[in-house]
Amino acid sequence: MTAAELASFSLVATYSAMAVYTIAFVAYALDLAKRSGDAQLRATADERAAAAASAGSATAVAGSSAGASGGSGSSGSGSTIVLERRAPAGQPSSSGRPSAFQRVGTAMVVLGLAVHLAAVVTRGVAAERVPWANMFEFALTGTAIIVGVYLVVRLFVYLGYLGAYVTGLTLILLGVATVHYYVDVVPLPPALQSAWLVIHVLVAILATAFFALAAGLSALQLVQAKREQAQLTGLRFMSTLPGAARLEDLAYRVALVGFVLWTFTLAAGAVWAERAWGRYWGWDTKEVWTFIIWVLYAGYIHARATRGWRGSRSSWLSIVGFAAVLFNFGVVNVFFKGLHAYSGL
Amino acid sequence: MARSSDGSPLGGDDRTDVGADPLRPSDHVDAVDEAPAGGSGPVAQPRLGPVGYLRYFWRQLTSMRTALFLLMLLAVAAIPGSLVPQRTSDPNGVVQYQADHPQLFPVLDRLGVFETYSSPWFSAVYLLLFVSLIGCILPRTKHHLQALRARPPRTPVRLSRLAGYRSVTLATGADDAGEPLTPTTAVAAAQAQLRKAGYRTELYGDSVSAERGYLRETGNLLFHTALVGVLVTVGVGGGFGYSGQRVVVEGQTFSNVLSAYDSFNPGRWFDESQLEPYSIGLDRFTTTYEETNRDALGQPTDYTADVTTRTQAGDESAEQIKVNGPLSIGGTNVYLLGNGYAVDVTVRDGQGDVAFRDQVPFLPQDANLTSQGVIKVPDAVPEQLGMIGFFYPTAYDPGSGILQSNYPDTLDPVLSLNVFEGDLGLDDGVPKSVYALDTDDMTQVAGLNAGTKAVQLKPGETAELPDGLGSVTFEGVQRFASLDVHHDPSQLWVGGFAALAFLGLIVALFVPRRRVWVKARRTGDGLVLEYAGLARGEDPTLERAVGDLASRHLVGLGVPEDRARTAGLSDADRTLTP
Numbered sequence: 017m018t019a020a021e022l023a024s025f026s027l028v029a030t031y032s033a034m035a036v037y038t039i040a041f042v043a044y045a046l047d048l049a050k051r052s053g054d055a056q057l058r059a060t061a062d063e064r065a066a067a068a069a070s071a072g073s074a075t076a077v078a079g080s081s082a083g084a085s086g087g088s089g090s091s092g093s094g095s096t097i098v099l100e101r102r103a104p105a106g107q108p109s110s111s112g113r114p115s116a117f118q119r120v121g122t123a124m125v126v127l128g129l130a131v132h133l134a135a136v137v138t139r140g141v142a143a144e145r146v147p148w149a150n151m152f153e154f155a156l157t158g159t160a161i162i163v164g165v166y167l168v169v170r171l172f173v174y175l176g177y178l179g180a181y182v183t184g185l186t187l188i189l190l191g192v193a194t195v196h197y198y199v200d201v202v203p204l205p206p207a208l209q210s211a212w213l214v215i216h217v218l219v220a221i222l223a224t225a226f227f228a229l230a231a232g233l234s235a236l237q238l239v240q241a242k243r244e245q246a247q248l249t250g251l252r253f254m255s256t257l258p259g260a261a262r263l264e265d266l267a268y269r270v271a272l273v274g275f276v277l278w279t280f281t282l283a284a285g286a287v288w289a290e291r292a293w294g295r296y297w298g299w300d301t302k303e304v305w306t307f308i309i310w311v312l313y314a315g316y317i318h319a320r321a322t323r324g325w326r327g328s329r330s331s332w333l334s335i336v337g338f339a340a341v342l343f344n345f346g347v348v349n350v351f352f353k354g355l356h357a358y359s360g361l
Numbered sequence: 362m363a364r365s366s367d368g369s370p371l372g373g374d375d376r377t378d379v380g381a382d383p384l385r386p387s388d389h390v391d392a393v394d395e396a397p398a399g400g401s402g403p404v405a406q407p408r409l410g411p412v413g414y415l416r417y418f419w420r421q422l423t424s425m426r427t428a429l430f431l432l433m434l435l436a437v438a439a440i441p442g443s444l445v446p447q448r449t450s451d452p453n454g455v456v457q458y459q460a461d462h463p464q465l466f467p468v469l470d471r472l473g474v475f476e477t478y479s480s481p482w483f484s485a486v487y488l489l490l491f492v493s494l495i496g497c498i499l500p501r502t503k504h505h506l507q508a509l510r511a512r513p514p515r516t517p518v519r520l521s522r523l524a525g526y527r528s529v530t531l532a533t534g535a536d537d538a539g540e541p542l543t544p545t546t547a548v549a550a551a552q553a554q555l556r557k558a559g560y561r562t563e564l565y566g567d568s569v570s571a572e573r574g575y576l577r578e579t580g581n582l583l584f585h586t587a588l589v590g591v592l593v594t595v596g597v598g599g600g601f602g603y604s605g606q607r608v609v610v611e612g613q614t615f616s617n618v619l620s621a622y623d624s625f626n627p628g629r630w631f632d633e634s635q636l637e638p639y640s641i642g643l644d645r646f647t648t649t650y651e652e653t654n655r656d657a658l659g660q661p662t663d664y665t666a667d668v669t670t671r672t673q674a675g676d677e678s679a680e681q682i683k684v685n686g687p688l689s690i691g692g693t694n695v696y697l698l699g700n701g702y703a704v705d706v707t708v709r710d711g712q713g714d715v716a717f718r719d720q721v722p723f724l725p726q727d728a729n730l731t732s733q734g735v736i737k738v739p740d741a742v743p744e745q746l747g748m749i750g751f752f753y754p755t756a757y758d759p760g761s762g763i764l765q766s767n768y769p770d771t772l773d774p775v776l777s778l779n780v781f782e783g784d785l786g787l788d789d790g791v792p793k794s795v796y797a798l799d800t801d802d803m804t805q806v807a808g809l810n811a812g813t814k815a816v817q818l819k820p821g822e823t824a825e826l827p828d829g830l831g832s833v834t835f836e837g838v839q840r841f842a843s844l845d846v847h848h849d850p851s852q853l854w855v856g857g858f859a860a861l862a863f864l865g866l867i868v869a870l871f872v873p874r875r876r877v878w879v880k881a882r883r884t885g886d887g888l889v890l891e892y893a894g895l896a897r898g899e900d901p902t903l904e905r906a907v908g909d910l911a912s913r914h915l916v917g918l919g920v921p922e923d924r925a926r927t928a929g930l931s932d933a934d935r936t937l938t939p
Contacts, residue, residue, distance in 0.1 A: 019654075202657035206664050206684040269901060272870050279866060283859050292685050294604070294696035294845045296852065297595075298450050299478050304443040308436045315432040322425040323388045352443060353454065 022142035023201045027194070029135035030156060033128045034190050037163075037183045040124035044179035047117035051177075051253035114176055121179050122170075125163060128183075132160045143201045148217045149208055151349055155193030158221045159186045165225040173266060177257050181232040192346070212288035220281040224341055226274030227313075231338035233267035234331035241328045264331060268320055271334055275313045282306055293355060301354035305344040312337040383578040383874070383897065384504035386425045386497060391898065422489070423496035431490040438486050442477030445469060449476065491592055498585050505578050513561055516568040516878045523878075523893035525907030529915060529928050532887040542888050542918060544881035550917050551879035554910070560877070568880040573873075577898060580868025587865055590858035598851015600629035603636075605846045610703040610720045611839040614642035617691060617846065635848070637691035642669045644679075646700060646840035650770055659729065659768050666697050666842045682844070692848055699843035701725045702732050702752055704776055705836040710741040711829050717741070722841045723752045724796060729766040730754050735798045736778070737785050741831060744782040747798045749808075751777045752838070764817075776835045778816040779808030780826055806830065873900040877907060879914065890914070 017025070114122075136157050140147035148157045166182045169175055204213075240260040242248040257263070285306065290296040297303060316337055319330035349356065385392040409417060421427055446454025455475050459466045473480035520526055531542065544567035552562045552569040560571035605622035609615045617639050619625060649663040666682040670690055682688045688695040701724060708717035716738050723734030731753055738746040755768035756775035764777060783803030787793060805811040806827050813827045818835035825832050874897035882889050892914070894907040912929030916922055 200656035201654070202660060203651050203654060203662045206661060209663075210685040265901070268899070272899075276867060276870065279863055283863060286859070287856070290852065291687065292696075294687065294694065294698065294847050295849075296855065299442055299447055300450060301443040304439055308439050308443075311432055311436040311439070315429055315436065318425060318429045318432060321385075321389055321391070322429055323390055323392075324426075325429065326390060348443070353446065353451070 019142045019144075019201055022138045026135045026139040026142060027198075029131050029138065030190065030194060033132035033135060034187060034194075036124055036128035036131060037187050037190075040121045040128055041180060041183040041187060043117045043121035043124060044176075044183060047115050047121060048177070048180055048253045050115050050117055051256040052251075055252040055255045118176050118179070121183070122167075122176065125167065125179065125183060129160065129163045129167065132156075132163065136160050139201070145204055146214050146218070148221060149204055149213065150197075150199055151345070152193050152197040152199055154217070154221065154345070155189050155197060158224055159189050159193075161221050162186055162189075162225040162228050165222070165229060169229065169270065175229075175266075177236070177253075178229065178232050181235075182229070185228060185232075207292055210288060210291065212284060212291070216281060216284040216288050219277050219284060223274045223277035223281055224345075226270050226277065227338045227341050230267045230271035230274060231335050233263050233270060234334035237263040237267060237331045238328050238335075241331075260327070264327060267331065267334055268317075271313060271316060271337075275310075275317065278306075278310055278313065282310055298355075300356060301348055301352040302344070302356035305340065305348050309337060309340045309344060312340055383508065383581075384501045386423055386428075387420065388425045419496065422493050428490070428493050428497070431486060431493060435486050435490060438483050439477070441474045442483075445474050447475060447477065449478075487592075491589060494585055495589060498582060498589070501578075502582050502586075505575075505582060508578070509575055513563045513570040513572040513876065516565045516570045516880060517893075520878055520880060520891050520893035523895055525904040526891070526893040527907070527911055527928070528889060528891045529911065530884070530887050530889050531918065531920070544883060544888065547881040547888060547890060547914075547918060548879060551881075551910075551914050554914055554917060555877070555879075558910075567882060568878060570876065570878050572876045574875055574897070576868055577872045577874040578869075580865040580870075580872060583865030584862050584869050585865075587858045587862035591855055591862065594851045594854040594858060598854055599849070601631070601851065602628045602847070602849035603631045604848070606698075606843065607846070608722045608841050608843050609641070609643045610722060610841040611643050611646055613720070614640050615844065616640040617693070622846075637693070638673045639691040640671045641688075641690070641695065641844070642671075643667075643842055644669055646842050648700070648770070648840070659770070661769065664697060664700055666700075666844075682842070694847050696845040696847065697842055698845045701841055701843075702730065702754065702771075703839050703841040704734065704750065704752055705839060706736055706776075707834040707836055708736070708738045708741065708746060708831060709834075710738075710746070710831040712742055713831075714742070716746070716831070720839055720841075721750075723750065727766070728769065730769040731766040733796075735796055737787070737795075737798070739785055739787055744830070745785045745787075746826075746830065747781040747783075747785055747800070747803055748778045748833075749781075749798050750779070753777070754838075771838060774820060774838055776818045776838075778818070778833060780806050780811075780816060780830075780833075782806050782830060870899075873902065873906075874898050875900055875903055875906065877910060879910070 136147050139153060139156060143149070143153075147153045163182060163186055166175065166178065236254075236257060237260050239248065239251060240254055240257060240263055243251070243254050244260050258266070285303070286296040289298070289300075289303070312333065316330055316333040319325040319333050348354070383391075446452075446458055448455050458475075462469075469475065473482070477483055517523070521528075548564065548567050548569050552564060552571075555562050555569065555571040558573070560573040561575075562569055562571040564570075603626065605625040607615050607621060607623050615621055617636050619633055619636065643666060645667040647663070647665045647667070648661055649665075651657045651660045651662050654660075664684055668680050668682060668688070669677060670680050670688070671677045672691065680688050680690075682695060682697045684697055687697070701722060703720040703722045705720045706717070707715060710716040717736065717740065721734050721736055723732035725732050731751065734750050734752070736746075736748040736750060738748075751764070753764050753766040753773075753775045754770060755766050755772040756764050757767040757773075758764055764775060781798065781800050781803035783800075785793075786799045786802060793799065807813040808815040811827075816824045816826070816833055818824055818833065820835055820837045823832055823834040875894055876897065877892070877894040880891040890911075892907050892911040894903050896903045908929040910929075912925045915925035915928055920928070
């Protein structure tokens with residue numbers, strides 16, 4: 017295939033991935049709706065669940081003790097001890113199994129990401145370089161990494177309730193990118209011909225993905241905190257989500273990873289600026305906003321450690337931080353004059 | 362979720378001990394409440410003396426809330442500098458802004474927004490922030506140095522309210538060798554295990570108290586101290602450097618002396634003797650254009666300056682300067698920051714004498730390198746001559762008669778000159794830009810506002826000027842490179858401190874600081890073992906760590922592995938009975 021064919025294949029793959037993500041988004045939205053329905057029946061369901069839990073609770077037969085005299089566990093006159101099992105908050109349903117909608121959504125996200133990655137790779141092959149040298153490519157690769165980070169974090173922590181947010185955000189960003197930012201494959205200008213393009217921009221994208229997840233969790237924390245203070249009665253699905261404190265902790269941990277990556281982005285950018293522009297820091301508009309974002313998240317981390325700021329106040333900072341990230345990409349790149357003028361728009 | 366801030370889980374005596382380390386500002390969530398909680402009504406405070414007030418303000422300045430406020434203020438204060446052009450990075454933009462907003466400009470200028478990052482208000486914010494930071498670091502460093510030598514604190518009386526608490530009763534309580542398990546041997550085994558895991562341990566009766574992760578606070582202090590280092594080296598170190606710009610046309614040589622620079626920005630402590638003598642001759646400047654990709658025809662894909670350098674010792678060498686590849690010479694870095702065309706022009710005056718012969722750099726105006734420049738001929742007789750020229754590397758007439766360039770390479774180069782005669786104004790003693798012509802005291806003799814059309818020349822052509830003023834010959838065209846010479850001795854220091862800050866940040870955020878306790882006692886039921894932990898700062902894996910500790914400890918005491926693991930996994934009380 018020629019470069020132009022590859023590039024148009026990449027665009028087709030991008031649209032296909034968006035179609036699959038749309039299905040995922042609908043499934044996730046239905047999952048949230050189902051949670052609301054389930055929550056309505058919660059009072060009775062809770063009783064039933066409690067009864068079921070005590071009847072079917074795990075039992076353990078303790079053998080003849082830890083002593084040397086004790087043989088195998090089965091030989092002893094075992095007594096039963098009851099293991100107290102609390103269902104961790106945030107589990108998708110009382111049965112501990114994700115709803116069918118949830119499973120469909122996640123399967124579609126995995127499929128969508130596969131198609132999405134094909135789009136990213138073919139774009140890179142067509143351009144014969146890393147696929148993040150202009151705004152369209154940054155958005156294309158960045159959204160793939162947002163989805164990827166979501167799936168990876170999910171392996172460790174249950175995040176299914178964030179699926180609608182992640183797919184929704186991805187769809188909006190990809191939509192804006194294909195409509196407003198699309199540019200044909202062009203060679204790299206001399207200023208971008210550097211190994212730092214690979215390092216600096218890739219780490220920036222990764223940081224953005226973590227900030228995106230953190231902002232979603234922080235937004236949920238705000239809603240959950242309102243509910244817990246009984247200031248909010250709607251949005252019943254929120255009752256199936258982890259508590260505000262847990263959401264806040266998750267957001268904080270995800271944002272911490274983002275902050276470390278962003279710090280690296282800032283430092284690597286300075287090293288590259290020294291090579292390319294002859295100074296490591298010159299208050300270029302993009303440098304300014306990278307700095308502002310860094311300071312905002314530094315503030316967020318301090319807020320979490322300040323009395324009276326833990327909870328909803330610090331969550332707002334996380335959201336403001338991510339808003340600044342989006343502003344830096346969507347507004348500073350396009351409308352502000354500066355040296356980072358590689359959008360090709 | 363393990364948070365040290367979830368109330369104080371410890372009884373009275375242990376309270377100060379736990380809260381005091383690591384040291385934190387008084388409004389930090391991990392800090393100890395100094396005032397008794399739940400006091401009734403406002404406390405009658407003694408009057409503050411001057412020292413008291415100083416102490417009070419110092420405490421306010423070094424508090425978390427102030428640091429947070431200053432951080433937010435810093436973020437906000439940085440915004441204006443991105444909204445309007447800055448004198449340091451975009452001086453022409455400032456001039457343009459003044460022309461576009463004549464009313465707004467003086468107001469903004471007085472506020473200093475065109476020099477946001479050196480303005481008093483921006484400086485005030487970051488200086489206060491760093492004073493607050495230093496005020497926080499110093500006592501914490503002192504405290505941490507003491508903590509590094511301290512023993513883990515006494516085991517709390519009741520462990521049951523701490524994180525990851527679990528208790529296991531071993532019914533028979535004999536070890537593999539048949540010796541009865543005593544609390545002492547169980548605790549000794551726990552201590553050995555904890556030591557191996559990198560904990561600092563201390564026995565208190567039949568319990569072991571252990572702490573790890575001092576590196577977390579070390580990293581935290583390293584990060585903040587390194588940031589101070591960055592600020593100081595940027596502020597002080599910049600004063601020892603210099604930077605200068607020079608346009609060099611192919612065939613010309615640039616010598617590193619002050620007078621050779623087109624513009625020069627010395628640091629505060631710059632001394633001309635700092636300039637190490639060397640020279641750079643531009644042999645060839647090569648631009649490569651995209652020729653196959655239809656979407657990017659004529660887009661430059663490479664700039665290379667082939668130069669010959671000569672050091673003071675007389676060593677000559679051939680080097681290359683590229684956009685991402687500066688040349689390192691004589692303690693400076695030489696960067697390639699711009700390029701364009703220089704036209705080689707000869708002007709003869711009315712008497713037929715050569716009044717001017719030079720290569721004049723023209724500044725690129727667009728992507729196809731339509732370039733503009735000025736030729737000043739002060740020696741022309743009878744009148745001085747001035748010309749405003751446009752150079753089109755690939756000239757193209759769209760039909761309007763006004764030329765434009767439609768390709769950046771020199772496929773069909775044309776030089777077009779508007780000619781003026783009169784006083785160039787060079788004798789006033791006021792410095793004039795070489796890129797601008799002051800036509801106030803001049804009359805246009807060729808060009809749009811004159812009777813004669815503008816002079817248009819291809820390389821090698823000569824044109825007579827009207828009224829017998831002389832002639833102009835376009836000898837040819839060369840490339841020029843615009844070189845930036847930088848000397849910044851502080852750069853390595855800044856980089857070093859930044860690297861230290863990054864290292865400290867990772868350690869401070871991801872090394873958990875935690876305390877764990879193992880307690881053993883004999884009861885009628887057997888040997889009761891208790892395990893618990895306490896997070897010192899963010900510690901998501903504390904519960905699991907206590908569970909693992911319990912499992913491994915039980916295995917070490919001879920409990921079968923599967924059962925030990927079950928006991929470790931759940932945080933419920935359990936008895937392993939025969």
